[in-house]
Amino acid sequence: MSPIFKKSYKFAFKSSFYISFFATVCIFGYHYFFTLSNLVYPVVFLFVLFGFSFFVIQYRVEKFIYRRVKKIYDDVSLLENTSFRNQPITTDMATLTKEVKKFARDKKLEIETLKIKEEYRREFLGNVSHELKTPLFTVQGYILTLLDGAMEDKTIRKKYLQRAEKGVERLIYIVKDLDMITKLEVGDINIEPSRFNVVEVVQNVFDLLEMRAAKKNITLSFDTFYKQPIFVLADQDKIQQVITNLVMNSIKYGKTGGTTEIGIENLVDNKVIIRVTDNGEGIEKQNISRLFERFYRVDKSGARSEGGSGLGLAIVKHIIESHNEKIYVESEFGVGSEFSFTLEKAK
Structure with missing residues (x-):
């Protein structure tokens, strides 16, 4: 003063x-x-x-x-x-009053931030325990049934062991996703950019998920026939995971007999935008802002019946942001959704 x-x-x-x-x-x-x-x-x-x-x-x-x-x-x-x-x-009273008011505003903001973080922590722990509890109890149930005498029946033994194995696979899947998102958040995963054809990567994802889509009679396709390759500069494995997660989500929430379509467009001179569009359930407006949170599910029951870790979109967001790119979402409830993200063109 x-x-x-x-x-x-x-x-x-x-x-x-x-x-x-x-x-x-x-x-x-x-x-x-x-x-x-x-x-x-x-x-x-x-x-x-x-x-x-x-x-x-x-x-x-x-x-x-x-x-x-x-x-x-x-x-x-x-x-x-x-x-x-x-x-x-x-x-000086005017200066003191100004300083105290500023201090009070800062403290109020700090307290509100702490409340949000605490609520997020509680919700996160609750979601983690729920996601882990379901497959754990499933595996435990089958093993206890076998130990109680069902092991003598070879047919039941094989069936229950196979079901227990699926529960273990689900646990491994959740733990791997948790490990990946933790590393992404703290910056422990290195991005290794390379020049690759993104059209080929999308086709690989379609081939990988073709059987899963066929169970719901969902068609996976490009928006047009791409005669020429489109080369981008990014981490190929991680971009393939992004596209895989987005397509899996579109299948999970898609309508039986629906479609999932991917388009690749020039955005500006040095950028392309990749759009994943479906005609599935769509997302209500109040849920859109929370889509990329860990374990957040729009349909609390249906999504879990479809499996998955609940971390797919959170991983997508972190991978795209680690490339210094943007991801967008547009959706109309009952009509469908479109997820899109940008990538740098390769010369």
């Missing part, structure tokens, strides 16, 4: 002036009525009394305010706000 004339000085100045003026008038009146001689003494007395009053009032006011303001600073410093505690103590 560096005002030209502190407000406490102004207060002391005015107070001193009033006191000095009153005292001088009294003395001047005394001399006028009783001596009527020399006016020098009243004037000298005016300045002496003014100076004395000014310094006494200024000192006492600053000391009075300083003690109370210092207590405020000391109380605030207990909250360990370093930026506030390290500021010089001011006795």
